[in-house]
Amino acid sequence: MRLSVLSSGSSGNAAYVECGEGGLLVDAGLSRRRLEKLLARVGRTLHDVDAVLLTHDHSDHTCGAPALSRDFGVPVFAASEVRTGSKLGPMTVAPVGPGEPFEVGGMTVTFFDVPHDSTTCGVRISGDGRDLAVATDLGEVGPETLGWLRGAEAVVLEANHDPEWLARGPYSAHLKRRISSPNGHLSNRQSAQAALALAPHGLKDLVLAHLSKTNNSPARACGTVHGALREGGYGGVRVRAAIANHPTPWIEVGAPIEIPEYTYRYARGDGAGRLFGFE
Ligand SMILES: [Zn+2]
Ligand SMILES: [Zn+2]
Numbered sequence: 001m002r003l004s005v006l007s008s009g010s011s012g013n014a015a016y017v018e019c020g021e022g023g024l025l026v027d028a029g030l031s032r033r034r035l036e037k038l039l040a041r042v043g044r045t046l047h048d049v050d051a052v053l054l055t056h057d058h059s060d061h062t063c064g065a066p067a068l069s070r071d072f073g074v075p076v077f078a079a080s081e082v083r084t085g086s087k088l089g090p091m092t093v094a095p096v097g098p099g100e101p102f103e104v105g106g107m108t109v110t111f112f113d114v115p116h117d118s119t120t121c122g123v124r125i126s127g128d129g130r131d132l133a134v135a136t137d138l139g140e141v142g143p144e145t146l147g148w149l150r151g152a153e154a155v156v157l158e159a160n161h162d163p164e165w166l167a168r169g170p171y172s173a174h175l176k177r178r179i180s181s182p183n184g185h186l187s188n189r190q191s192a193q194a195a196l197a198l199a200p201h202g203l204k205d206l207v208l209a210h211l212s213k214t215n216n217s218p219a220r221a222c223g224t225v226h227g228a229l230r231e232g233g234y235g236g237v238r239v240r241a242a243i244a245n246h247p248t249p250w251i252e253v254g255a256p257i258e259i260p261e262y263t264y265r266y267a268r269g270d271g272a273g274r275l276f277g278f279e
Contacts, residue, residue, distance in 0.1 A: 001107070001127040001253040005156055005242035006030075006038040008136070008209040012244065013061050015134060015156060016044060019127030022105030023048040026123055026134050026156075027055055028064035032071070034245075035064050041247045046072055050105035054078040054093070056120035056137060066091040077104065079111045079121045112148040114138035117183045124148055130253040132156075136210045139182040141194040149194070150201045154253045156242070157194060159208035159225060160185035161215035169215050185210065188221050192228035199234035205251050209242045218243060 001019040008015075012030035016023060016039060023044065028035060036046055052065050052074055068074040069091035076093045096102050098121055101110045111121035114135055122135035122145065133152040135145065141157075149155055166176055166187070179185050186194075188208075195206055208221045218241035226239040236257040242248050 001125070001130045001132065002250050003132060003154065003156075003253065004042045004247045004250050005207050005209060006035070006042070006247045007245050008242035009211060009213065009244040010060050012063070013136060013210065014038065014064070015242075016042065016049075016247075017107070017125055017132065018044075018048070019105070019107050022050050022107055022127070024105045024107060024109070024125070025049050025052045025068075026125075027061040027136075028052050028068055029059065029061040030064050032064050032067040035068070038245070038247055042250065046074075049074050052076045053109060053111075053123055055111075055123065055134070056116060056118050058118055058137065061137070075104070077102070077109070079113075079119070110148075112145070114145055115140055115142070115183050117178065117181075122148060124152065128253075130154075132253050134209075138186055139184040141186065141190060141197075146194065146197055149198055152198075153202050154205040154207070154251055155195075155198060155203060156207040156209050157191055158186040158210040159188045159191035159216065159221040159241070160210050161187050161212045162220050162224070163187045163189055165220070166212075166215040171214070179212075179215075185212075188216065188224040191221070192225045195225050195229055195237070195239075196232045196234070199229055199232065199237055203234075203237055204255060204257055205238045205240070205253070207240050207242050207248060207251065211241060211243065213244075 003017040005015045013027045015026040078093050079098045098111045098113045101108050107127035110124045114122045116137045124133045131152040132154040133149045134156040136158045229237050
């Protein structure tokens with residue numbers, strides 16, 4: 001099983017997961033054309049997508065789904081309460097209950113509830129005897145959420161903002177409160193705490209996602225999270241940041257940790273989406 005986060009952030013979210021011949025999109029919050037272009041960057045097309053899984057009804061996660069459903073007949077799955085949120089537009093959405101595993105694209109998928117300002121789910125996906133999990137819009141990582149993320153060898157987790165940058169930044173007091181509330185978005189610090197809790201349970205790849213352009217940077221997010229992991233004795237966990245409109249390289253779920261001290265940073269201004277490793 002492998003994945004690439006195609007695009008991440010408030011301008012649009014989608015991750016592509018494949019196992020054998022099967023392919024799934026977790027969220028489709030970009031236009032059909034953008035999705036096509038991003039998939040092409042990892043050598044795939046919309047015909048490779050067997051299903052779309054929607055985490056919640058915010059348009060940065062859903063706006064491309066109606067076109068995929070209508071033009072390609074791609075089935076769309078979402079937890080029942082997400083579906084009845086009704087902001088999803090005209091398309092058929094198969095309702096599934098959080099905590100109820102189902103099979104699609106040769107993989108087993110389970111939605112689980114996370115706290116956010118709309119009914120929102122994370123997703124756990126199993127295939128090839130491996131597990132990955134995606135949780136990108138959530139205000140806190142409580143024991144239940146940790147339970148769903150634990151044991152996944154690859155995790156896509158929100159690291160939305162640096163708390164100090166948010167506090168000093170240009171957002172209104174109201175918006176700042178909303179973002180940092182338990183129903184808002186995870187800070188780098190919260191993400192680091194979750195990473196430390198997951199590291200002893202086989203975590204190998206961590207993709208930090210939904211980074212704010214205003215209140216965070218890939219270097220800041222990776223630095224905070226990888227720094228905490230290193231201090232905790234888990235410096236071998238590969239940490240990357242997913243950004244808008246540049247797919248991450250393929251991440252092979254469960255690839256062994258070979259280099260004890262290794263992390264990735266996005267090389268700004270040095271070619272689109274180029275990543276480099278450093279010690
Ligand atoms: Zn979002
Ligand atoms: Zn959201």
